[in-house]
Amino acid sequence: MTVERNVLLSGNMQKSAELFAKACKVIPGGVTAHIKYFDPHPIMMEKGNGSKLYDVDGNEYIDYLLCYGALILGHGHRQVFEAVTKQMVESGTTIFGTPHKLETTMAEKLIELYPGIEMVRYTNSGLEATLLAIRTAVAYTGKQKIAKFEGHHHGGYDQVLVSVNPDIDKAGESSAPKAVGESRGLPDYYLENTIVLPFNDLTATEKILRDHAHELAGVILEPIQGGFIPADQDFMTGLRKVTEELNIVLIFDEVKTGFRLSIGGAQEVYGVKPDITALGKVLGGGFPVGAIGGKKEILMISSARGGRDILTVGASNSGKQAPLYHSGTYNGHPTILAAGLATIHVLEQMGTMDTLFANTQLLRKQLEEVYKFHGLPMQTIGMGSIFNIILSEGEVKNYRDMRKVNTNLRKQIDYELLRLGIYTKPLNRYSMSVVHTKEDIERTAAAHDEAIKRVKNK
Numbered sequence: 454m455t456v457e458r459n460v461l462l463s464g465n466m467q468k469s470a471e472l473f474a475k476a477c478k479v480i481p482g483g484v485t486a487h488i489k490y491f492d493p494h495p496i497m498m499e500k501g502n503g504s505k506l507y508d509v510d511g512n513e514y515i516d517y518l519l520c521y522g523a524l525i526l527g528h529g530h531r532q533v534f535e536a537v538t539k540q541m542v543e544s545g546t547t548i549f550g551t552p553h554k555l556e557t558t559m560a561e562k563l564i565e566l567y568p569g570i571e572m573v574r575y576t577n578s579g580l581e582a583t584l585l586a587i588r589t590a591v592a593y594t595g596k597q598k599i600a601k602f603e604g605h606h607h608g609g610y611d612q613v614l615v616s617v618n619p620d621i622d623k624a625g626e627s628s629a630p631k632a633v634g635e636s637r638g639l640p641d642y643y644l645e646n647t648i649v650l651p652f653n654d655l656t657a658t659e660k661i662l663r664d665h666a667h668e669l670a671g672v673i674l675e676p677i678q679g680g681f682i683p684a685d686q687d688f689m690t691g692l693r694k695v696t697e698e699l700n701i702v703l704i705f706d707e708v709k710t711g712f713r714l715s716i717g718g719a720q721e722v723y724g725v726k727p728d729i730t731a732l733g734k735v736l737g738g739g740f741p742v743g744a745i746g747g748k749k750e751i752l753m754i755s756s757a758r759g760g761r762d763i764l765t766v767g768a769s770n771s772g773k774q775a776p777l778y779h780s781g782t783y784n785g786h787p788t789i790l791a792a793g794l795a796t797i798h799v800l801e802q803m804g805t806m807d808t809l810f811a812n813t814q815l816l817r818k819q820l821e822e823v824y825k826f827h828g829l830p831m832q833t834i835g836m837g838s839i840f841n842i843i844l845s846e847g848e849v850k851n852y853r854d855m856r857k858v859n860t861n862l863r864k865q866i867d868y869e870l871l872r873l874g875i876y877t878k879p880l881n882r883y884s885m886s887v888v889h890t891k892e893d894i895e896r897t898a899a900a901h902d903e904a905i906k907r908v909k910n911k
Contacts, residue, residue: 462493463872468509469497487609488521491879496871501528503888506876514876515893517883522680522709522839523734525809526796527888533738536795540788547788555790562797563746566717569705569726570746574755575785579708579733580608582743583673585779586729587612590671590702592777593751598665600648600672600701603630604852607673607706607731611639616649618852627853628657652678652851655691662695671702671729676719680709681834681841681882682849689723696728702751708733708743713884714837716800722836738792755779805887812894813838813885819898827905829862841882862908869904 461470473494477483484490500507504527506516516528526533540555541547560573576582587599599612603624607613614635616624625631630649648665650658650672662669672692677683696703705727710719712735720727729747736742745752755777800806817833817840824831830846843849845858860880867879875897877883 462496462868465512466494466496466508466510470494472497472509488878496876503527503529504886504890504893512874514871514874515889515897517875517877517885517897518881519884519886520739521734522713522882522884523737524739525712525735525838525884525886526738526799527886530738530796530799530888532795532799533792536738536791537788540791544787548783548786550782553785553787555787555794556785559744559785559790559794560746562794563732563744566797567720567730567746568717568724569720569728569730569748571749572752573744573746574752574779575781575790576743576745577781577783577786578608578741578743579706579731580610580743581781582708582731582733582745583607583613583704583706584610586704586706586731586745586747587671587673588779589729589745589747589751589755589777590704592754594670594700594702596668596670598646598648598668598670600650600662600665600669602650602652602674602678602851604652604678604855605673605675605706606679607675607708609636611643612647613673614639615644615647621853621856627651628654629661650674652682653685653688654851655685655688658688658692659695662699662701666699666701669699669701671704672696673704673706675706675709676723677710677714677836677839678851679841679855679882680713680839680884681836682851682855683834683836684719684723685850686723689725693725693727702728704729704731706731709839710837711735712797712800713839716797716806735796736793737789738796740786740789740792742786742789742793799887809838809885809887812889812891813840815891816883816885816889816894816897819894820901823898823901823905826902827909829905835882838885839882865908865911866901866904869907870900873900873903875900875904 473483482490489495497509498506499509504515506514563573564570576585601613603616606617616630616633617635619633623633628651630651632644632647632649634644650661693703705720707718707730711732715721728751729745731745733743736744757776821833830844832843833840834843834849835841843858844863849855864879
């Protein structure tokens with residue numbers, strides 16, 4: 454199939470464009486997840502190695518997307534490969550479909566690392582983890598509504614596809630945001646039963662929580678909005694205090710921040726213990742995974758022991774209360790937990806996290822110097838091993854602050870960076886890995902310098 458040059462991202466990406474056109478014939482929109490698409494076509498990758506990606510046209514990229522942060526050890530890390538191979542060879546299978554020892558081993562490790570985790574249940578994605586966390590909060594409190602923060606993303610299901618990227622004209626006052634649906638097909642029920650909160654505004658948030666305390670089961674948030682806008686310490690401390698007082702379950706969605714701000718996530722950094730924590734991404738070492746952890750008294754409501762078997766729910770001869778139902782054929786997949794444990798083992802080695810954070814700061818510093826040299830207002834915002842580039846000197850504390858930032862120039866620079874071999878989806882945050890080198894950082898800074906020059910000369 455021939456693809457016209459004017460629809461190519463770059464002249465040396467012909468095969469990517471052709472494969473995308475082919476995909477569009479059998480996959481709606483040509484991609485299996487909306488986040489994978491960008492105009493005029495996404496880049497089709499073929500191989501990965503360390504900090505690098507290689508597309509179907511043979512172009513090399515320094516990868517800062519890292520599967521949206523999941524690959525903290527980079528592509529094809531030897532210890533992850535070895536752990537996965539060992540698990541399959543020694544057990545003789547990829548999965549048992551029964552309990553196995555790695556489930557307990559990983560749970561013990563998460564309890565050791567995360568201050569707010571006393572017990573653990575596994576899911577197959579971060580999306581499933583946040584979904585289970587919300588169901589658990591509703592079951593535990595007996596209340597029906599959930600509060601989430603404007604601009605926070607917790608997965609692609611009905612209950613949280615509310616006010617993630619709302620049109621400000623429809624979103625109400627900043628101190629009292631309205632619930633705005635993010636997709637076709639959302640039942641009105643979820644808009645009516647989701648309370649939207651203003652991130653990093655403790656006074657307004659507390660007022661809303663007090664007004665709705667009688668009907669709110671839980672509050673869910675990203676401690677670092679979008680993986681790069683940190684919560685203020687006073688905000689986090691105050692939120693924990695008021696949710697405890699009002700008997701509202703506090704849920705940290707640490708899918709993006711788990712292992713990336715510290716080995717114990719955002720809760721370790723902030724010194725705040727949530728009631729429930731949702732994890733994913735890094736936890737799987739490059740495989741699909743999710744988990745929730747939290748207080749024993751809360752998670753025990755999902756225990757199958759003492760509850761009725763799901764097949765006998767409704768049976769008149771059982772006087773026991775049914776547990777919160779949670780199941781999944783692939784939950785606690787042994788191959789995935791082996792990969793995750795190997796990843797954690799690497800991160801726990803002396804100096805690994807310190808070096809990762811130091812290299813992240815070095816990249817941020819060099820990028821800020823490049824933009825300053827060109828006279829462009831720019832700041833890097835983030836924490837730990839994740840950050841984003843904001844072409845503004847104004848304070849960015851929440852979704853509405855980001856809406857004031859002109860992203861057009863950033864997008865132009867990002868497209869030039871793709872042509873120069875620096876990969877992240879345009880406008881996305883940067884995630885660092887333990888295998889990014891000083892040479893990678895220097896090449897990246899140089900590429901930004903060249904990209905800015907090209908944009909200025911257009």
